[in-house]
Amino acid sequence: xxxxxxxxxxxxxxxxSPLSLECTVEGTSNPNLYWYRQAAGRGLQLLFYSVGIxxxxxxxxxxxxxxxxxxxxxxxxxxxxxxxxxxxYLCAWSGGVGGNQPQxxxxxxxxxxx
Amino acid sequence: xxxxxxxxxxxxxxxxxxxxxxxxxxxxxxxxxxxYRQYSRKGPELLMYTYSSGNKEDGRFTAQxxxxxxxISLFIRDSQPSDSATYLCAMSYNNNDMRFGAGTRLTVKP
Numbered sequence: 001x002x003x004x005x006x007x008x009x010x011x012x013x014x015x016x017s018p019l020s021l022e023c024t025v026e027g028t029s030n031p032n033l034y035w036y037r038q039a040a041g042r043g044l045q046l047l048f049y050s051v052g053i054x055x056x057x058x059x060x061x062x063x064x065x066x067x068x069x070x071x072x073x074x075x076x077x078x079x080x081x082x083x084x085x086x087x088x089y090l091c092a093w094s095g096g097v098g099g100n101q102p103q104x105x106x107x108x109x110x111x112x113x114x
Numbered sequence: 115x116x117x118x119x120x121x122x123x124x125x126x127x128x129x130x131x132x133x134x135x136x137x138x139x140x141x142x143x144x145x146x147x148x149x150y151r152q153y154s155r156k157g158p159e160l161l162m163y164t165y166s167s168g169n170k171e172d173g174r175f176t177a178q179x180x181x182x183x184x185x186i187s188l189f190i191r192d193s194q195p196s197d198s199a200t201y202l203c204a205m206s207y208n209n210n211d212m213r214f215g216a217g218t219r220l221t222v223k224p
Binding site for chain 2: 044046092102104105107108
Protein backbone atom coordinates (compact mmCIF):
# COMPACT_ATOMS: atom_id res chain seq x y z
CA UNK A 1 0.00 0.00 0.00
CA UNK A 2 1.03 3.60 -0.52
CA UNK A 3 2.26 5.77 2.32
CA UNK A 4 3.33 9.38 2.55
CA UNK A 5 5.77 10.78 5.07
CA UNK A 6 6.35 14.37 6.07
CA UNK A 7 8.86 15.75 8.50
CA UNK A 8 9.34 17.40 10.81
CA UNK A 9 5.90 17.37 12.46
CA UNK A 10 6.50 20.73 14.14
CA UNK A 11 9.09 23.41 13.54
CA UNK A 12 9.84 26.73 15.18
CA UNK A 13 12.06 29.07 13.18
CA UNK A 14 13.20 32.69 13.56
CA UNK A 15 12.27 35.30 10.96
CA UNK A 16 14.86 35.42 8.18
CA SER A 17 16.04 31.84 8.63
CA PRO A 18 15.95 29.26 5.80
CA LEU A 19 13.42 26.44 5.55
CA SER A 20 13.41 22.92 4.17
CA LEU A 21 10.41 20.60 4.55
CA GLU A 22 10.58 17.16 3.05
CA CYS A 23 7.93 14.77 1.81
CA THR A 24 8.38 11.25 0.48
CA VAL A 25 5.91 8.76 -0.94
CA GLU A 26 6.27 4.98 -0.88
CA GLY A 27 4.48 2.24 -2.77
CA THR A 28 3.76 4.06 -6.02
CA SER A 29 5.66 5.31 -9.06
CA ASN A 30 5.44 8.63 -10.89
CA PRO A 31 2.91 10.20 -8.54
CA ASN A 32 1.65 13.75 -8.82
CA LEU A 33 2.87 15.63 -5.76
CA TYR A 34 1.43 18.72 -4.06
CA TRP A 35 2.25 21.23 -1.33
CA TYR A 36 -0.63 22.97 0.45
CA ARG A 37 -0.88 25.49 3.26
CA GLN A 38 -3.87 25.30 5.58
CA ALA A 39 -4.94 28.37 7.52
CA ALA A 40 -7.43 28.02 10.37
CA GLY A 41 -11.00 28.16 9.06
CA ARG A 42 -9.88 28.92 5.51
CA GLY A 43 -9.43 25.59 3.80
CA LEU A 44 -6.41 24.44 1.85
CA GLN A 45 -4.40 26.66 -0.46
CA LEU A 46 -2.41 24.91 -3.19
CA LEU A 47 1.17 26.23 -3.28
CA PHE A 48 2.97 23.94 -5.74
CA TYR A 49 2.38 20.78 -7.69
CA SER A 50 4.62 18.48 -9.69
CA VAL A 51 3.85 15.89 -12.36
CA GLY A 52 7.42 14.61 -12.63
CA ILE A 53 11.07 15.00 -11.61
CA UNK A 54 12.17 18.61 -11.99
CA UNK A 55 8.69 19.74 -13.09
CA UNK A 56 7.21 22.29 -10.69
CA UNK A 57 4.15 24.49 -11.12
CA UNK A 58 3.58 27.38 -8.76
CA UNK A 59 0.06 28.45 -7.93
CA UNK A 60 0.77 31.61 -5.95
CA UNK A 61 3.72 34.05 -5.93
CA UNK A 62 5.38 33.94 -2.54
CA UNK A 63 8.47 33.53 -0.45
CA UNK A 64 8.56 29.77 -0.99
CA UNK A 65 9.91 27.41 -3.64
CA UNK A 66 9.60 23.69 -4.32
CA UNK A 67 11.82 21.04 -5.85
CA UNK A 68 11.44 17.41 -6.86
CA UNK A 69 14.89 15.87 -7.01
CA UNK A 70 13.60 12.27 -7.13
CA UNK A 71 10.40 10.62 -8.34
CA UNK A 72 8.89 10.25 -4.88
CA UNK A 73 10.51 13.17 -3.05
CA UNK A 74 9.10 16.68 -2.83
CA UNK A 75 10.79 19.52 -0.94
CA UNK A 76 9.42 22.88 0.13
CA UNK A 77 12.04 25.58 0.76
CA UNK A 78 12.57 29.19 1.62
CA UNK A 79 15.74 31.25 1.75
CA UNK A 80 14.40 33.75 4.30
CA UNK A 81 11.23 33.07 6.27
CA UNK A 82 8.65 35.77 6.94
CA UNK A 83 6.19 35.95 9.84
CA UNK A 84 3.40 35.37 7.31
CA UNK A 85 4.89 31.96 6.43
CA UNK A 86 3.57 30.51 9.69
CA UNK A 87 0.98 27.81 9.14
CA UNK A 88 0.22 24.13 8.66
CA TYR A 89 1.93 22.71 5.57
CA LEU A 90 0.58 19.58 3.95
CA CYS A 91 2.08 17.37 1.28
CA ALA A 92 -0.19 15.21 -0.87
CA TRP A 93 0.09 12.71 -3.70
CA SER A 94 -2.22 11.34 -6.35
CA GLY A 95 -1.91 8.72 -9.05
CA GLY A 96 -0.31 10.24 -12.12
CA VAL A 97 -1.81 7.89 -14.68
CA GLY A 98 -5.38 7.02 -15.65
CA GLY A 99 -7.34 10.23 -15.37
CA ASN A 100 -8.50 11.98 -12.24
CA GLN A 101 -7.36 10.45 -8.98
CA PRO A 102 -8.09 11.68 -5.44
CA GLN A 103 -5.29 13.21 -3.41
CA UNK A 104 -3.90 11.62 -0.26
CA UNK A 105 -2.29 13.71 2.43
CA UNK A 106 0.55 13.41 4.88
CA UNK A 107 0.18 14.48 8.50
CA UNK A 108 1.62 17.91 7.91
CA UNK A 109 4.23 20.21 9.43
CA UNK A 110 3.15 22.92 11.82
CA UNK A 111 5.51 25.84 11.21
CA UNK A 112 5.77 28.71 13.67
CA UNK A 113 7.86 31.77 12.86
CA UNK A 114 9.11 33.87 15.75
CA UNK B 115 -18.73 34.47 -4.11
CA UNK B 116 -16.38 31.65 -3.09
CA UNK B 117 -16.08 28.75 -5.49
CA UNK B 118 -16.89 26.27 -2.69
CA UNK B 119 -19.00 27.20 0.32
CA UNK B 120 -19.08 25.12 3.48
CA UNK B 121 -20.62 26.05 6.81
CA UNK B 122 -17.76 25.99 9.34
CA UNK B 123 -20.05 25.06 12.24
CA UNK B 124 -19.25 24.06 14.87
CA UNK B 125 -21.81 21.28 14.82
CA UNK B 126 -22.50 19.31 18.01
CA UNK B 127 -24.70 16.20 18.08
CA UNK B 128 -25.40 13.40 20.58
CA UNK B 129 -23.98 9.94 19.98
CA UNK B 130 -26.17 7.91 17.63
CA UNK B 131 -27.55 10.92 15.75
CA UNK B 132 -27.58 11.23 11.96
CA UNK B 133 -25.21 13.96 10.83
CA UNK B 134 -25.68 15.93 7.62
CA UNK B 135 -22.77 17.93 6.22
CA UNK B 136 -23.13 20.04 3.08
CA UNK B 137 -21.26 22.09 0.51
CA UNK B 138 -22.39 24.24 -2.36
CA UNK B 139 -20.29 25.26 -5.33
CA UNK B 140 -20.46 27.62 -8.26
CA UNK B 141 -18.31 25.98 -10.97
CA UNK B 142 -20.43 23.64 -13.07
CA UNK B 143 -17.26 22.10 -14.57
CA UNK B 144 -16.54 20.14 -11.39
CA UNK B 145 -16.89 16.42 -12.04
CA UNK B 146 -15.19 14.76 -9.07
CA UNK B 147 -16.34 15.20 -5.49
CA UNK B 148 -14.61 14.18 -2.30
CA UNK B 149 -15.05 14.27 1.45
CA TYR B 150 -12.08 14.27 3.79
CA ARG B 151 -11.97 13.83 7.57
CA GLN B 152 -9.30 15.69 9.49
CA TYR B 153 -8.48 15.03 13.11
CA SER B 154 -6.74 17.73 15.13
CA ARG B 155 -3.07 18.14 14.16
CA LYS B 156 -3.35 15.52 11.42
CA GLY B 157 -3.63 15.61 7.65
CA PRO B 158 -6.97 15.14 5.86
CA GLU B 159 -7.98 11.52 5.28
CA LEU B 160 -10.02 10.61 2.21
CA LEU B 161 -13.47 9.31 3.20
CA MET B 162 -15.51 9.34 0.01
CA TYR B 163 -14.77 9.88 -3.68
CA THR B 164 -17.56 10.18 -6.24
CA TYR B 165 -17.83 11.05 -9.89
CA SER B 166 -20.72 13.14 -11.23
CA SER B 167 -24.20 12.97 -9.69
CA GLY B 168 -25.63 10.24 -7.52
CA ASN B 169 -25.18 8.48 -4.20
CA LYS B 170 -22.34 6.42 -2.79
CA GLU B 171 -22.47 4.46 0.44
CA ASP B 172 -19.60 3.10 2.55
CA GLY B 173 -20.56 1.69 5.92
CA ARG B 174 -22.10 4.46 8.02
CA PHE B 175 -21.19 7.12 5.45
CA THR B 176 -23.26 8.19 2.43
CA ALA B 177 -22.17 10.83 -0.07
CA GLN B 178 -24.69 12.53 -2.34
CA UNK B 179 -24.01 14.76 -5.32
CA UNK B 180 -26.66 16.90 -7.00
CA UNK B 181 -24.96 18.61 -9.93
CA UNK B 182 -28.16 20.34 -11.05
CA UNK B 183 -28.27 22.18 -7.71
CA UNK B 184 -24.46 22.33 -7.30
CA UNK B 185 -24.86 20.77 -3.88
CA ILE B 186 -23.09 17.87 -2.20
CA SER B 187 -23.78 16.16 1.12
CA LEU B 188 -22.20 13.69 3.48
CA PHE B 189 -24.42 11.76 5.87
CA ILE B 190 -23.09 9.92 8.90
CA ARG B 191 -25.43 7.38 10.47
CA ASP B 192 -25.18 6.22 14.08
CA SER B 193 -22.54 8.86 14.80
CA GLN B 194 -19.80 7.98 17.29
CA PRO B 195 -17.51 10.13 19.44
CA SER B 196 -14.66 8.93 17.20
CA ASP B 197 -16.36 10.77 14.31
CA SER B 198 -15.53 14.08 16.04
CA ALA B 199 -13.29 15.86 13.54
CA THR B 200 -13.31 18.53 10.85
CA TYR B 201 -14.89 17.43 7.58
CA LEU B 202 -13.67 19.00 4.33
CA CYS B 203 -15.47 18.82 1.04
CA ALA B 204 -13.40 19.00 -2.13
CA MET B 205 -14.09 18.98 -5.84
CA SER B 206 -12.19 19.11 -9.09
CA TYR B 207 -12.35 18.73 -12.85
CA ASN B 208 -8.80 17.47 -13.20
CA ASN B 209 -5.99 16.09 -11.08
CA ASN B 210 -4.23 19.33 -10.31
CA ASP B 211 -7.03 21.76 -9.69
CA MET B 212 -8.90 20.75 -6.56
CA ARG B 213 -10.97 23.23 -4.60
CA PHE B 214 -11.63 22.72 -0.91
CA GLY B 215 -14.30 23.94 1.45
CA ALA B 216 -13.16 25.58 4.67
CA GLY B 217 -14.28 22.55 6.70
CA THR B 218 -17.06 21.85 9.22
CA ARG B 219 -16.03 21.04 12.78
CA LEU B 220 -18.15 18.21 14.19
CA THR B 221 -18.37 17.08 17.81
CA VAL B 222 -20.25 13.91 18.74
CA LYS B 223 -21.02 13.86 22.45
CA PRO B 224 -21.23 10.52 24.33
